Amino acid sequence: MERRSLLSASLFSVAMTVPDWPDVVGRMEAVQSGTKLRIGMPEVETVTKMTDRLAGTYDVLGGQHTRPLAAAFLVNTVAPYLRQDGPNEVRKAMLSAAAFLCYITGWMAVDEGAHGLAQKYYVKGLELAGASGDHMTYCHVLRGISVQAVDLGHGKLAVNLANAASASSPQTGPRLRAFMTGQQAHAFAVAGNRGEALRSLREAERSMERAESGSHTFGRYDPATLAYHTSQVRYALGDTAGSVDSLKSHFRLRRSGETRRSALRFNSMMAERQLELGLLDAACTTWNHVLDEYPSVRSGKVDRHIANIGRLLRPYRSTPEAREVHERARASLKHGSGT
Known part of the structure; x- marks a missing residue:
């Protein structure tokens, strides 16, 4: 109980930086105390804003500090929200928000090296995304599992997951395409399929060129991230010098304010x-x-x-x-x- 109280205190200290938080805190406390609450879009916004805040904290401090906070928020607030009544469109939006929080929490668990725990979060994220009809988050989680697999050296599995994510992703623009094909390239390279790795990488480069010349954006996938993927592909294919050059390009292309955690890694x-x-x-x-x-x-x-x-x-x-x-x-x- 003392650990749970400590986590709650830390969670609320982070949450106080979110705009209009007093009302949000009141709703969170009502849910945690068991008070019956008919959820609406304010509760969905609570989960969305808190997920954004937790993701930002993770980017700065790493998973060891942040994952327990995300887990506490999932258990103490989000799970009770999912049991509340509400209009169908609100419940679907809540399922979608919970799915993305599960994905982020799984990503944090991977950072800790807790791979079994990460997979549990990822699978729950897939279930929630499917239940909400959130195609985008579903594909996002699939890609995340592929990233985990490729980092662990499971090339064939990583390829299957990256291909599944790409095949089922909604066609919303070239940046999303680059996001998907960049991961496919890395997975193919780790699996030893040089031809498909280079083909996917060229497709990611072409998609990024189109994305940078237009106004459509998708998350934070940008030329710097593509340069990182290029480095990983080159290294997996045996080009160590080329991988170092691509990492140097990554750092030249990084935007100001990028996360310390990824820079250190x-x-x-x-x-x-x-x-x-x-x-x-x-x-x-x-x-x-x-x-x-x-x-x-x-x-x-x-x-x-x-x-x-x-x-x-x-x-x-x-x-x-x-x-x-x-x-x-x-x-x-x-x-x-x-x-």
């Missing part, structure tokens, strides 16, 4: 690949940038990259620069674990 990838190429000085410089920012982010994926530094630099510890980075990484991990 992608810079960690770049340092590891620079070391593979024998570029020790460049790798150490990149790792030092990562270690400067690392204490402010609690991300399982970033933690695992930091934990690898010592192993990767062990053969180079006679070099002052490598020894310094090695010691910084070890100290950072000790500080993070509280030891």
Whole structure:
């Protein structure tokens, strides 16, 4: 109960930054206390706004801080909302909002390395999206499971999921097409299908060109994200130098205010690949940038990259620069674990 109270307190401290929150808090408290409530669009907006806020907090602080807050909000507020009465269109909108929150929470669980838990959130997201008739969220979740599979090295499964997401996605514009085909390219590359990987990547590039020349947008998929996918495709196909070049392009294309969590993860990838190429000085410089920012982010994926530094630099510890980075990484991990 003490942990639950702590989570609720943290949740509400985050929530206070959402506009018009006093009324939203009152409705949330009514649901949590068991008061009968006929839900309307204000409750749907509560879930949508809170999901946006949690996603933003995750982008800055990582999944280890944020996923428990999202889980508490799902259990204490969203689940009771789903049991309330309301007009059919409101109930469908609530199911859709809950589906997207499940997807975001699953993404956070992947960041923690809790892959089984992530799949439970993803499957529930698919069920809720299907029940609400929300085609877009359904495809979004399928793609998210493909991202999880490809990161774990399950290329064939990742291809099947990415293809399913692409085949069933509503045709709403070139940016969505780039979003889907970029993931297909990465999945094909990990599966060892070079021809399909490069074909999908070219299609993603053409779609992004059309998207950038028009006014239609879809989420945050942009040229910087496509450059990241290009890097991943190149690396999976054996072009380590090309993957580093694409990561550098990613950072040149990133918009101001992009998340620290992804910057630390992608810079960690770049340092590891620079070391593979024998570029020790460049790798150490990149790792030092990562270690400067690392204490402010609690991300399982970033933690695992930091934990690898010592192993990767062990053969180079006679070099002052490598020894310094090695010691910084070890100290950072000790500080993070509280030891």
